[in-house]
Amino acid sequence: MPVKIAEEWLTTCGGCEITLLDVGEPLLEILPELEFVHMPVLMDHKYSGQAGENPGTLVIPEADIGFISGGIRHEENRHVAEEMRKKVNTLVAVGACANFGGIPALANMYTVEDIIKMAYDETETTDAHPVPDDDLPKLEERVSAVSEVVKVDVALPGCPTTPELYVQAITALLKGEALVLPExxxxxxxxxxxxxxxxxxxxxxxxxxxxxxxxxxxxxxxxxxxxxxxxxxxxxxxxxxxxxxxxxxxxxxxxxxxxxxxxxxxxxxxxxxxxxxxxxxxxxxxxxxxxxxxxxxxxxxxxxxxxxxx
Ligand code: SF4
Ligand code: SF4
Ligand code: SF4
Structure with a gap:
């Protein structure tokens, strides 16, 4: 039976997903042992179901391994991280954002009110603008790493992480081991x-x-x-x-x-x-x-x- 893999992205640039696609030939070698069941960067998975049949519901299929990239900036990110934790046996936090907040966490030097003021009101190149809030998830006070919200089993740091680390982590997990990086x-x-x-x-x-x-x-x-x-x-x-x-x-x-x-x-x-x-x-x-x-x-x-x- 292939090992099921789910992948999700939170507040992220997508670079860590592209790194997984960059693995190249070594991925072909392990691919027969894997089944990707959920990966928004490659497959169309929608909140509320493919045809809107589950309003407001996020459906993530169960999986053996879950990769998650990006930090937690708003309440939807938190919900996705919690849902991933419930659905996967081993959760792997991928990239600087998921493990330490990454570049988005530079925003933690400011309050949310200041960030919104800067983005919509004070930036010289932006005409003052009402703050959009219709159907948008609420920003949290701080950008959090995934491990601040749910338990993380394996950490693959880096911005982005490297293709080699993805392979090492997957190979170790296929043997039932967790990759631990030396200090x-x-x-x-x-x-x-x-x-x-x-x-x-x-x-x-x-x-x-x-x-x-x-x-x-x-x-x-x-x-x-x-x-x-x-x-x-x-x-x-x-x-x-x-x-x-x-x-x-x-x-x-x-x-x-x-x-x-x-x-x-x-x-x-x-x-x-x-x-x-x-x-x-x-x-x-x-x-x-x-x-x-x-x-x-x-x-x-x-x-x-x-x-x-x-
Ligand atoms: S040398 Fe390595 S750890 Fe340092 S910034 Fe470059 S990729 Fe990141
Ligand atoms: S760690 Fe870097 S490459 Fe990965 S999602 Fe964050 S910003 Fe993008
Ligand atoms: S020895 Fe350390 S400080 Fe010097 S170039 Fe290498 S990584 Fe940078």
Missing amino acids: RSVCDDCPMKREKKAVTEIKRPLEKPDWPADKPIEEVRCLMEQGYLCLGPVTHSACGGEEKIPRCIKAHMPCRGCFGLIREGANPQIDMMTALSSIGLNPRQIEDRRAMFNRFVGAQGRLRPLPQRR
Whole structure:
């Protein structure tokens, strides 16, 4: 009997679903063992039934494994997450949004009232506009990770996660095991050369690093020591696939932190400020440090509106 898989997306960009479709040939190898019973990105599944026969009802078929991407921004997202939890045996949270709030959770620095005011009233390029509310789900006060609302059994972080992790997770689950990622930082797996001291200025990310094309990566100086804001010291490493070289570093770009926390309870803002100071870079040069260091992990209470200064 094939293993039944259901997939749902909450507040998401769809990148994590596309990553599953990007798995390519390895997916063909495991496909005979799988049956996708629900996947809105590929199949037309409607709230209220295909022909509106169940008004207001969400029908998710029962499945062995459920993948869920996106964070919880509004009451419909919460309902879908709860329904998935009821219908699947093993729930896998996919991507930074589902695991830590992801980019949408940057909104947690503002109140819902402020966000609505900015979007419909105050943005220079928008004509002031009544706030639409007909038939729209109510926004929640905060963007939450899926694990804040229902129990999650397996976490596949990343923005997006990687095709390799999807395959590893599915293969492990087919054997009755849950994929557990080791607690390593991106720096632990990065082969770049460290000298424990940096240039003094923090550079803009689009400035080209000193990385001659003919130099092997092991001989090129660490990007943070070159003055780029690289979140490798505070980011969970699992994006490098078999080679283990972190995905962005391989592309000559600093790590932006998309695989989230190395361990539960970590505070990336404090840890990153310590890492920068330890090589002589002044973290105060970075505008909006709270957002930069929590860019993908703003749920679970890490980002909140600051009290107004008087
Ligand atoms: S983690 Fe990134 S790719 Fe995945 S849904 Fe969120 S924004 Fe999109
Ligand atoms: S700070 Fe960035 S470039 Fe430097 S070792 Fe860590 S991951 Fe590599
Ligand atoms: S290097 Fe950092 S930002 Fe890039 S994919 Fe890996 S964890 Fe994400």
